[in-house]
Amino acid sequence: MPNSAEQYLNPEVIRNVSRLDLRARFIVEGFLQGLHASPFHGFSVEFSEHRRYSQGDDPKDIDWLVYAKTDRYFVKKFEAETNISGMLLMDLSASMGYTFRQQLNKFEYSICLAAALAYLMIHQQDPVGLMTFDTNINASLPPRSRRSQLAELLGLLSRLSPTGTTDFGTSMKRAAGMLRHRHLMMIFSDLLSDPDQILEGLRYLKHGGHDVILFHVLDEAEVTFPFQGASMMIDPESDESLIVDALGTRPAYLEALKTWRKTLAADALKLGIDYVPLDTSLPFDRALVEYLSQRRARG
Structure with a gap:
């Protein structure tokens, strides 16, 4: 096992920890250890x-x-200034379960991040809740700051699994309609949905007065395209398949990915949303720093 708590920020290390509560604790402890020793001290x-x-x-x-x-x-x-109500929004679509090799898939990576953020917020006495979505809002746990909330939230997260299709835009509209007060909305999704609907859903959240951090989580293979030869690509939500020449496709694919992320970032910036592009190989502290930055900006 690692000698340094900071090593638990590595997804390859944290996957060896089976319990979600321990994953959350180890990630946060590793993060705070690194924060103390860094220029962010x-x-x-x-x-x-x-x-x-x-x-x-x-x-x-x-x-x-x-x-x-x-x-x-x-x-x-x-x-009154120290209190912030957070809401974790977790994408349950089948595509979130994709992984190319034996590592944390997008959903597991997102669950670890959400659990760590919940751990941080509860220990800072900030209320935090959870919503899950695919084509609609499935489960909703209202924000609370008591210690028992963490166990309830982590229990719910640990029972989730990614299945079915998603409608990001409709789900965000429903989420905005369910919340009366301003929240910090922390969204975890691969955003494999209609771009116009994504943008419309985000607008609804902002029009509701919410602050939004959009964690765009992709698999490591989705950002590096490591495939070789004739490769069959299967859509996990529709089961449609396509055989492609990986070597010939890679340059166009990577360029399209770069353009897609730049467009999402630009649209988010216009709306005043923090856009955080991640993949399953990245250490967890990158996302935690974004949360702290957003929290500080509200002060």
């Missing part, structure tokens, strides 16, 4: 209790102990 303090001093704040509220540690001015957050 002091970020976790700011994240949990403080926000950056800005013009108009009373200088008497500056926390000089934090200034001594970070060389930056921060003020203590009021209780």
Whole structure:
């Protein structure tokens, strides 16, 4: 087993841990260990209790102990400022279960990230809930901050499996309609759906006043296209198949992928959404830093 907690940020290592609660804990502990030793040192303090001093704040509220540690001015957050309601939205479509080799598939990778984020939020006393979706909203767990919420949420996540088709746009509309108050919506999906419907669904969330982080999770093979020779490609949701010449197809495929991600990023930017492209080979801390950045921006 690894000597350093940070090694649990590696998906290849975490797949050897069977229990989801331990996966979440190890990922967060590895992340915080790396955060403490990195240029982000002091970020976790700011994240949990403080926000950056800005013009108009009373200088008497500056926390000089934090200034001594970070060389930056921060003020203590009021209780209302520290509370954020988070909602995890998990794509249950069959395509999320795809993997090319024996590693965490897209769904398992997303589940690990969602569990780690829930672990972080509950331990910061932030309410967090869960919605699952395919062509509709399937399960919904309202946000709560009590410790028992973590066990309930992780239990629900561990029982999920990716099956069927998806309708991203309709699901996001339904999600927006179910929430009365502003939330930080953390979406985990491979986004293999109609681009116009994806954009429409995201608009609904933003029009509802929600902050959104879009974790776009692909398999490592989907971003590297390691296939050789004549390869049969099968759509897991429709079972349609196509035989392609992998070598001849690779350049056009990779260019199309690059264009697709750039378009998604540009559309998200216009809507004020954080777009986080990931694949199943990437360490988990990349996504956790994005969460902390979004959390800090709200302060």
